[in-house]
Amino acid sequence: MLNSPFQLGPVTIPNRVLLSPLAGVSDVPFRRVCQELGAGLGYIEMLSAAGLPYGGRKLDELVARHPEEPLLGVQVTGATPEILKTGIEALHTHPVKMDTLDLNMGCPVKKVVKRGCGSAIVKDPVNAGNLVRAAREATDLPVTTKIRIGYNKLNLTVKEVCSELAKAGTTMLIIHGRVREDSYSDPVQYDQIKAGFDAARHAAGDSNIWMIGNGNIFDLASARRMVAETGCDGVLISRGCLGNPWIFKQVLEDSEVHPNLDEWLDVVMRHIDYHEEFYTEGRYAAIRFRKHLLWYVSGFPGSRALRGEIGNLDRMSQVRDALKAYAATLPSDFPRYGDQNEYKRTHDYDPKFEMDRSHDRGVEYYEDAE
Helix, strand or coil, X not given: CCCCCEEECCEEECCCEEECCCCCCCCHHHHHHHHHCCCCCEEEEEEECCCHHHCCHXXXXXXXCCCCCCCEEEEEECCCHHHXXXXXXXXXXXXXXXXXXXXXXXXXXXXXXXXXXXXXXXXXHHHHHHHHHHHHHHCCCCEEEEXXXXXXXXXXXXXXXXXXXXXXXXXXXXXXXXXXXXXXXXXXXXXXXXXXXXXXXHHHCCCCCEEEEECCCCCHHHHHHHHHHHCCCEEEECHHHCCCCCHHHHHHCCCCCCCEHHHHHHHHHHHHHHHHHHHCXXXXXXXXXXXXXXXXXXXXXXXXXXHHHHCCCCCHHHHHHHHHHHHCCXXXXXXXXXXXXXXXXXXXXXXXXXXXXXXXXXXXCCHHHC
């Protein structure tokens, strides 16, 4: 089922395993790698509707598209219909073509929430519906929506929000199965995701809305569980693809096989090439790539020591040399995560949570929304 194409308005999405718009991560090089490994649709990371009219160099860097990206979505958040509509209209003056537009109602980052955006929106189901209506007035692109099941555990608004979004005409509904106050160690509430989908289907009547499940999808088994427990039409991969863009291939091919050393090195080097092409060689490019290195460098013997060695490199050429030297110490067919305990240890540590929540710095184009 996840291999099947589907339609968002006039846009044909080739499969139902999608790449999430990840703050601080979803740039051109990363999206290219994920799409080459099977991601049906990738997104530019979330943008502030309030900041969009002001443009700037940072926005130009974020709103970029490589000619080989077959499909590209953009994600926007705004606190009011007026702000959102103005921001989307400003976005459409940018020369880069988008294929679909998602409204973020799930971001938990403090600087986003305190302005009434992201997951703060799910506190007011009526406003959530009005935001969809405003977006549809401002764009001809298919309008989709990504939400959380509530703002906190005492205020699970998922059914009311989904009902309003369906009435307002969202084309696709993505539900992350946690509330804003949850950490990523808190379990995904599959029953609440299902309740949201059921409410949306009931409110939509004859209209078709694609239902996408999100949260804790790290492998084939967790993707299967999301489908089985929520009845979703597809899945959105978020943290599960950090250092593991092969997850799209694994889910689509119904495989639990991790890449061997040669396959791993080929993809990492390709990502480095794309990264250098986009950001050019230099310290800026190397610093931006460090987080990817920390995610990629796991699953092989001695990878912890390698992580410490490469964490401070400031030239992409040095990164290449270090990875090649490390790979030469192991057989080319050595399997990644041959030790499943190492796989568990790797995924118990979550640097993305630290970046987004502990340090409040995951969203790059938000300070401009003052």
